[in-house]
Amino acid sequence: MSTHLDEMPSMEDAPARYFRAGSEEYYIIMLRCIDALAILCCGLAAFAWRHGAIDMTSAYWGAIILAMVGLQAVAEPFALYGGRALDRPAAAAGSAVLAWVVVLSGLVALAYFLKISNALSRVWVGAWAFSVGATMIGVRVVAAHHLANAVAAGRMAVRVAIIGDMTDCRRLRAGLEGTPGIQLVGVIAPDPSWLMPTKPTIGAATARGSDVPVLGALADLVDLCARLDIDELALFGPVDRLGPVTDVLTLLRAAPARVRLCLDPALAAAPLTVAEPLGGVPTVALFTPPLRGGQHLAKEIMDILLGALLLLAALPIMAAAAVAIRLEGPGPLLFPQARGGFGGRSFTVYKLRTMQPTAAGDVSAPQAEPGDPRVTRVGQLLRRWSVDELPQLWNVLKRDMSLVGPRPHALPHDDHYGRLIDVYVARRKMKPGLTGWAQVNGLRGRTARLADMEARVRYDLYYIENWSIGLDLRILAMTLYRLVTDRNVH
Secondary structure: OOOOHHHOOOOOOOOOOOOOOOOHHHHHHHHHHHHHHHHHHHHHHHHHHHHOOOOOOHHHHHHHHHHHHHHHHOOOOOOOOOOOOOOOHHHHHHHHHHHHHHHHHHHHHHHHHOOOHHHOOHHHHHHHHHHHHHHHHHHHHHHHHHHHHHHHOOOOOEEEEEEOOHHHHHHHHHHHOOOOOEEEEEEEEOOHHHOOOOOOOOOOEEOOOOOOEEEEEHHHHHHHHHHOOOOEEEEEOOHHHHOOHHHHHHHHHHOOOEEEEEOOHHHHHOOOOOEEEEOOEEEEEEEOOOOOOOHHHHHHHHHHHHHHHHHHHHHHHHHHHHHHHHHHOOOOOEEEEEEEOHHHOEEEEEEEOOEOOOOOOOOOOOOOOOOOOOEOHHHHHHHHOOHHHOOHHHHHHOOOOEEEOOOOOEHHHHHHHHHHOHHHHHHHHOOOEEEOHHHHOOOOOOOOOHHHHHHHHHHHHHHHHOOOHHHHHHHHHHHHHHHHHOOOOO
């Protein structure tokens, strides 16, 4: 079984979305939005009740904005928006209140040290604090009740596919019977003989000895997960029976779904802190999507808001660069180029032209190097300060890219390195970025050796596996420093 990039299933037709309306992640994202609105609306209502108007001073607006930011900052340690945040409404409400108290305590301490506490009405603070806390409790109780009803009615089931044999199919199916919130979609065949001689329509074949539909072959795993909206993969070991372990793990790592290793029932009583039940079968999560729950929304909001501000600030710089390019000689100001993006989907990236018109669009040409005659004099300056990359802020607003993420490569380079580096395809699990963890650690410019690209991939995977808003902000700040100090650009 080959897992090279050029032989991996295409996700060109995959739906470009991170979550489905009605899923638990949808509820978590709504919680984030409602909490932010509660802080704002309760602040306005408390001020109107106290003063009879809503013409708040900057001190009140500052308190509201800092409270919004502060609640998101403490969300993770208090598990406000975790994947199981609504399973126990009482615990969720308690965590919300505790997090809100911590945020308020921070605001009070800040106001005291800045000596601006007198600028805020104590009656307003009390009314605002109480109303926000009550709203957060009420919203979680209602959302948990609505979520439980939706799960019981089967309206938001987690879609699970099995990778295993017939014994595994029957075992998991028996465990899932009567389990609300989980839908067994079918089995992905590790044995090609399970499929009909001509490739069947999805679901047309059934596994031998079972009426569980065979979705396709293991080699088509990535494409099947995308097209069938598979949320979780239940993998029954040992892994080596599915094929070469390295190839199988490469496929699993690239799949846009949570991968669980199902354990023998005898291990259920063992003290495995990582074990989670799936239809009564103990499992271990091997790979999970890097962004879950409201993390998608948080990253996209930052991309849109900060990206729009950066684009407005960059317009004069891009205009000056365009004039310089035009004065230097004829040719287009911009050139589009196809790059590999999220989930393997290609998209068009925009750059200011820095090469001679005849060489700018040749993606099969070698990478630029020091003294490259193809680079124009203006192009050298633009590349030195990465001004040629600024039009990609438009790609960020189009949601093809993120401000921070693995840098997108030209499709021929994607194909080339996908053949040489097994884990290269795992970069597809996140949107490509305008800057990235590899770039701010000095890994930018020409990759003369395979080891150079392998190092970049290691840094990209570290970013994907350790993502946080804080890490994104750190990378953006380091990017500014690198623009001034880095000389490794050609």
